[in-house]
Amino acid sequence: MKIGRILRDGVDGPVPRLVSVHPETHTVLDLAAEERRRLVDAGASARRAARLAAAQFPGSLSEALETGPAFTEAVARVLADADPAAGLPMAQVHWLPPVDPPVLRDFNAFKNHEATAPDVWFEVPLFFKINPSTLIGPGDEVVWPAGCEHLDYELELGLVIGRPARDLTPDTARGALFGVTVFNDFSARNLLRYEMEGRLGPAKGKDFSTALGPWVVTTDELDLTDLTMTAHVNGEEWSRGNSGSLVWSIEEILSYASRSEPLVPGEVIGTGTVAGGSGWELGRKLQPGDTVRLEIAGAGWLENTVGKPDPVRWQPAPRTRAAAG
Amino acid sequence: MKIGRILRDGVDGPVPRLVSVHPETHTVLDLAAEERRRLVDAGASARRAARLAAAQFPGSLSEALETGPAFTEAVARVLADADPAAGLPMAQVHWLPPVDPPVLRDFNAFKNHEATAPDVWFEVPLFFKINPSTLIGPGDEVVWPAGCEHLDYELELGLVIGRPARDLTPDTARGALFGVTVFNDFSARNLLRYEMEGRLGPAKGKDFSTALGPWVVTTDELDLTDLTMTAHVNGEEWSRGNSGSLVWSIEEILSYASRSEPLVPGEVIGTGTVAGGSGWELGRKLQPGDTVRLEIAGAGWLENTVGKPDPVRWQPAPRTRAAAG
Structure with missing residues (x-):
């Protein structure tokens, strides 16, 4: 598993997003976006799916890791169900430091x-x-x-x-x-x-x-x-x-x-x-x-x-x- | 202005709360609770007032200070309108370090x-x-x-x-x-x-x-x-x-x-x-x-x-x- 962080444009300005990185296909997968889609496909409302996905995959890797093994389990769930067309081209992303260490x-x-x-x-x-x-x-x-x-x-x-x-x-x-x-x-x-x-x-x-x-x-x-x-x-x-x-x-x-x-x-x-x-x-x-x-x-x-x-x-x-x- | 942090019991366990400290009356004022009350008195729904008060006065002083001068202005607004009976006795509070410094x-x-x-x-x-x-x-x-x-x-x-x-x-x-x-x-x-x-x-x-x-x-x-x-x-x-x-x-x-x-x-x-x-x-x-x-x-x-x-x-x-x- 390879986890990075990128900056994406949002309504209120750029927002940090956790991504799964796939060098073999030169793509990254926006984890919160894919989790939101997965939840909607399973019947969640768009609004609650976005809220839940953001809680599962915040922009901070430190916060995500605070959820314990639930984090890697959630990444695995997203990857198992990912839309192959959903990847963003690596060459075009704005990378952030992959982690925001408190120490x-x-x-x-x-x-x-x-x-x-x-x-x-x-x-x-x-x-x-x-x-x-x-x-x-x-x-x-x-x-x-x-x-x-x-x-x-x-x-x-x-x-x-x-x-x-x-x-x-x-x-x-x-x-x-x-x-x-x-x-x-x-x-x-x-x-x-x-x-x-x-x-x-x-x-x-x-x-x-x-x-x-x-x-x-x-x-x-x-x-x-x-x-x-x-x-x-x-x-x-x-x-x-x-x-x-x-x-x-x-x-x-x-x-x-x-x-x-x-x-x-x-x-x-x-x-x-x-x-x-x-x-x-x-x-x-x-x-x-x-x-x-x-x-x-x-x-x-x-x-x-x-x-x-x-x-x-x-x-x-x-x-x-x-x-x- | 004297700002501290205390731990209070919540439904999901203890939660950190910002307080204004008043040694002269041996009390502290829970800022989010008083802000919530103030908003409800002014016509907000209980649920939105709680959400807004929590955003204005999070449990982290570092995060509160990130709002800039809006933080001390909000404290001043709460103090100007505070219920004199709302103070918690200082002797009974569970103090936290008053600030959670990132560095x-x-x-x-x-x-x-x-x-x-x-x-x-x-x-x-x-x-x-x-x-x-x-x-x-x-x-x-x-x-x-x-x-x-x-x-x-x-x-x-x-x-x-x-x-x-x-x-x-x-x-x-x-x-x-x-x-x-x-x-x-x-x-x-x-x-x-x-x-x-x-x-x-x-x-x-x-x-x-x-x-x-x-x-x-x-x-x-x-x-x-x-x-x-x-x-x-x-x-x-x-x-x-x-x-x-x-x-x-x-x-x-x-x-x-x-x-x-x-x-x-x-x-x-x-x-x-x-x-x-x-x-x-x-x-x-x-x-x-x-x-x-x-x-x-x-x-x-x-x-x-x-x-x-x-x-x-x-x-x-x-x-x-x-x-x-």
């Missing part, structure tokens, strides 16, 4: 070659959080944040949580996972380095644009331990890796994230960058106008173009240690 | 006495993010997370954003602020120290319980530059400070947070701990069963009791640098 984490779970990596990176699977308000989807322009001197991509696997969970262990962790998507953790290297020196972790160096997409593939369709991952910039391959090189397994990531802490449906957890999966490691920088295309075999590809630098409109005046300490 | 940030904006503070702490107002899924409200028990050896409170002012904003400057920043609340940034000191060594910043050391409440006071009711802040543990005063000792002003905090990054209605930004506003600085530790009461003059007090330690159910096996690097 967005990013781990550091792949092999890395930083000689200066702190010891604790090898003791537990560390992570930080990203502002989900800065999510972008397929085709969206990447913000070049004020003060950024080195914009970079990061080639990652995004884990989409499917059900509420807490205190998972590696034995139980897989049950909490709904699917995966491509995750581009765009980074402002100079801001990030600065913030990491401050020990409070990534903030302005990450919270400007994080790209997810093109859709979410459910875990039954993929072998998560052997996914080829590539990054192309302006058509040239810069990075190539494989999800099999994770140092901390997906089960360990989910277990650690959920220790004394809830996981909620729709939240997204990045694995961190596969080795060699960023310009930083290659000594290369993105430029305004560059097109970055990340691909994970079986999960599709995610392309974004880098925007123009935001000007620095305001800069705080530094304090002296004597006055502020 | 939860915490700055480091007060004077601090850490001799080892990195230079960057004095160059810009740094911050980290907290998992909003771990929010607790007045009276809720604090999770003692697995592996925590030193549980602590942090006495902070919480800033509640009222409208979408981006690239604010100190001149324009105040307009984005809806109100303030008491913010207890509970911390697991040993986990936090560990994570800060890893430079990815606070994660398990913060993401277990963050307390907000008891309600949100709109900015017109307070002088934010002179608020007395106190912490009592089991009735004994441990901390006392004043919001006037901020090293980075509220305007600078909002400006920095919004640089190349959106602020959204309902999100909450902590100022960081006022000097002396934690047990860490006093050489004291909380114990299971302790009651922590934070008070900000004019904004009410927020009390929470510390729970029993969560057991460590699973611990990741460390990697070697040779294998993982």
Whole structure:
């Protein structure tokens, strides 16, 4: 099952819609529209069918996943009964990020070659959080944040949580996972380095644009331990890796994230960058106008173009240690 | 204006409700219920009045604030017409966190006495993010997370954003602020120290319980530059400070947070701990069963009791640098 989100024109402006994605026929199926048709065919009034279909398939994947197994059952029901002519051509849809995560984490779970990596990176699977308000989807322009001197991509696997969970262990962790998507953790290297020196972790160096997409593939369709991952910039391959090189397994990531802490449906957890999966490691920088295309075999590809630098409109005046300490 | 959230029994279980808070009469007013009554008195059908009142006053303050100035105008209309007998006794309500922030940030904006503070702490107002899924409200028990050896409170002012904003400057920043609340940034000191060594910043050391409440006071009711802040543990005063000792002003905090990054209605930004506003600085530790009461003059007090330690159910096996690097 492949689930995406698109924007469609409505009477009151554009509305987000959940779709089932069918790359083999280059179409997507609007789930609420098909459910409405199915209900009307079975005798429901048009008005109640629309209301019920909207409740079953809201524009938010997080909300849809909150309904539990009823969500995938409802998708299966729609697909079993779908009108083959009802698909929308993929080439013409306006994609949104496939999920609207209430929480967005990013781990550091792949092999890395930083000689200066702190010891604790090898003791537990560390992570930080990203502002989900800065999510972008397929085709969206990447913000070049004020003060950024080195914009970079990061080639990652995004884990989409499917059900509420807490205190998972590696034995139980897989049950909490709904699917995966491509995750581009765009980074402002100079801001990030600065913030990491401050020990409070990534903030302005990450919270400007994080790209997810093109859709979410459910875990039954993929072998998560052997996914080829590539990054192309302006058509040239810069990075190539494989999800099999994770140092901390997906089960360990989910277990650690959920220790004394809830996981909620729709939240997204990045694995961190596969080795060699960023310009930083290659000594290369993105430029305004560059097109970055990340691909994970079986999960599709995610392309974004880098925007123009935001000007620095305001800069705080530094304090002296004597006055502020 | 003071806005809180409470839980009330409904046909399908407990439902969150927005309330206007009136400490002078020890009552709260259920805004949707009063709006419904007002609409019915003016001639609406009971069913449509209930539907419209629920849309105007949803259980989420973030969603209510998304309606813009129409929200405070609607509250003012309800208060102008309120039935004096309709108030619920404050002593009997089940409080929720007053706001359900889509994003939860915490700055480091007060004077601090850490001799080892990195230079960057004095160059810009740094911050980290907290998992909003771990929010607790007045009276809720604090999770003692697995592996925590030193549980602590942090006495902070919480800033509640009222409208979408981006690239604010100190001149324009105040307009984005809806109100303030008491913010207890509970911390697991040993986990936090560990994570800060890893430079990815606070994660398990913060993401277990963050307390907000008891309600949100709109900015017109307070002088934010002179608020007395106190912490009592089991009735004994441990901390006392004043919001006037901020090293980075509220305007600078909002400006920095919004640089190349959106602020959204309902999100909450902590100022960081006022000097002396934690047990860490006093050489004291909380114990299971302790009651922590934070008070900000004019904004009410927020009390929470510390729970029993969560057991460590699973611990990741460390990697070697040779294998993982």
